[in-house]
Amino acid sequence: MSTSPVRVRFAPSPTGMFHVGGARSALYNWAVARQSGGTFVLRIEDTDTARNRPEWTQGIIDALAAIGISSADPTFEGPYFQSENAGRHQEASLRLYATGRAYYCDCTREQLKERTGSEHLGYDGFCRERGLEFAEGRALRFRTPDEGETVVEDLVRGKPIFPNASIEDFVIARGDGSPVFLLANVVDDLDEGITQVIRGEEHLSNTPKQQLLWEALRATPPVWGHLPVIVNEKRQKLSKRRDKVALEDYLADGFLPEAMVNYLMLLGWGPGDDREIMPYEEMERLFRIEDVNTSPAFFDVKKLTAFNGEYIRALSPEAFIAACAPWLTQPRAPWRAEAFDAAVFAEVAPLAQTRLTLLSEITGNVDFLFLDEPVFDEASWSKAMKPGAAELLRDVRAAYANVGWHADELKIVLTAVGERHELKLGKAQAPVRVAVTGRTVGLPLFESLEVLGRDQTLARLDAALLRLSEV
Structure with a gap:
């Protein structure tokens, strides 16, 4: 291995959105550069003029920044553009x-x-x-x-x-x-002083050709590192035509960048113990490219989602509210902009934080607070509004008209009403929840009613009773 200062490179083509496999490669290169005091070179391989688009180049830069690879860090160098080196x-x-x-x-x-x-x-x-x-x-x-x-x-x-x-x-x-690519790639690596090339295994078959080119140009080839292919649940290589592969799409769905980084770092490598949830800084310290295995790495969306839930629950209350902000404002929010009340959201945020696995789930958990009327879901309505639901709702409505408006008292009252109807609390809650929130699942019911307020709760119970009478 060369004793020269470590210089690695990440060399994507700006022909589409940022692939999670590319993100994994970038993170491994970043870890090698930072732990060795070396340099991470970003090179945009933009010679495919028919497919390149400027927004894809910016998308690469933005996606790297989202996972912590930023030009503000002294480890970072570039971006360089392959098209500008055509003469060489x-x-x-x-x-x-x-x-x-x-x-x-x-x-x-x-x-x-x-x-x-x-x-x-x-x-x-x-x-x-x-x-x-x-x-x-x-x-x-x-x-x-x-x-x-x-x-x-x-x-x-x-x-x-x-x-x-x-x-x-x-x-x-x-x-x-x-x-062609093979030669351009070698010349760029040579000119940029690259000492280690860490990339996906699909490039392994090109490596002997590129190594021969290095030697023919009278230069010492870099040390290589070919990472295992990433596969889906059918053990097929991830494909943008078949699978969800864009990092941007995962972030837009409400995956936290920190959770994505943690999960991507473990696609082919592990720290050597049973821990999986850990900050990037610790993974960077422990990471060794020599410990990456050669077996295909399964991109398990369910596991990634579980990771994300762990990271959401670990946020401070303030950080959680800030992370939810994009889903609480237009155009993502389903309610009128003026209907949103930040103080009301802050009251229920701790209840929501323990339940989310994706930040995008926040709107479905709190929309009943800001919509003029709750959503109507036919499946939820049919499931909850069984025979006897109207009588139960009528008695709850009467009892709630004068009770002290606190979660504990609201629970006691509904428990008592349910007992008169020979229903346990879980069964008695269902029609009330659907009448008020529109859904069979959601935040704790009585805390939700307390925040929603007496007037809105009674109005929604009345609306549900009217709908039941029309059936």
């Missing part, structure tokens, strides 16, 4: 040609298939000794060694060995002279 890429391709490590090729797919019988067998080296010079339409191929083997120093996978004879003469520049 082309210079490297021409240097490889001038030193005999690359040659021009005018073979078409059809010709290759005709010679080999299949277009899947790889290039057969037909143009190696033809001495072609550059011309429009001729690709530049790297001349791989015929003998020996390429050994990859991989911090996760040991020393994978690739026989050179099995590596085809691969293209490093297209027919128009523009270098």
Whole structure:
């Protein structure tokens, strides 16, 4: 391993939203850089002009900041843009040609298939000794060694060995002279002084080719680390066409960044004990890339959700209220903007905090306080409003008209009414809860009634009785 200061890089393409697999890779690189006093380089690989969009670039920067990887930290360097290094890429391709490590090729797919019988067998080296010079339409191929083997120093996978004879003469520049990803990636890493490349295992097959390019450019290759693939519950690689993979979507659903970081760090690595919930700072101190395992990592949304619930419950009351704010204001909130009362929310916030697993669940727990009338859910109504519900609600309404308006007294009164109807408290609560909140589950009923107030509670009981009389 190089004794140079550690320089790692994260090199996403701005062609879509920020993949959770990319977030995991970024966090591992960040941990390696920070614990070694090194540098984390952000490089935007923006050479796919047909698919790149400026908002995706900003989305990458914003998503990194959301999980704690910020340009404000001295560890951070960049962003650099691959497109701005095109001249160096082309210079490297021409240097490889001038030193005999690359040659021009005018073979078409059809010709290759005709010679080999299949277009899947790889290039057969037909143009190696033809001495072609550059011309429009001729690709530049790297001349791989015929003998020996390429050994990859991989911090996760040991020393994978690739026989050179099995590596085809691969293209490093297209027919128009523009270098391809393999070469551009190597040149950028070389220019940016990258000492360790930590990335997903899907790149492992490219690594011997890139290592040969490093050596042909007379440079020492970095140390590699290829992370295990992340899979869904069917053990299929996470796919944006099939799975929910965007970090932004998880944050928008109410996952706390801290919970996401904690969970992502454990996708392929563990601290070596039974603990799972821990702050990033502690994970960073314990993290070793050599301890990352090679088995596929299951992205378990249920487990992530459980993590998130733990983090929500650990927030201070003030932090919880602040975290809920985006869901309590327009456009996410279902009530009129002027109907929201921050003081009222603060009263019920401690009740809600113990029940949420997602911040987005907050609106369904407190909307009855700020809507003009409770939501009407047919399933909840049918479940709660059984025969005898009208009589129960009528007696509750009469009793609540004069009782002291405190949670304990409200509970005592409803218990007594329920006993007269031969119902235990749990059964007696159901029609009252649905009449007042619209749902069969929610915050503790009597504390909710206390905050809602007598007038609103009685009005909603009256509305429920009217609906029942119309059935």
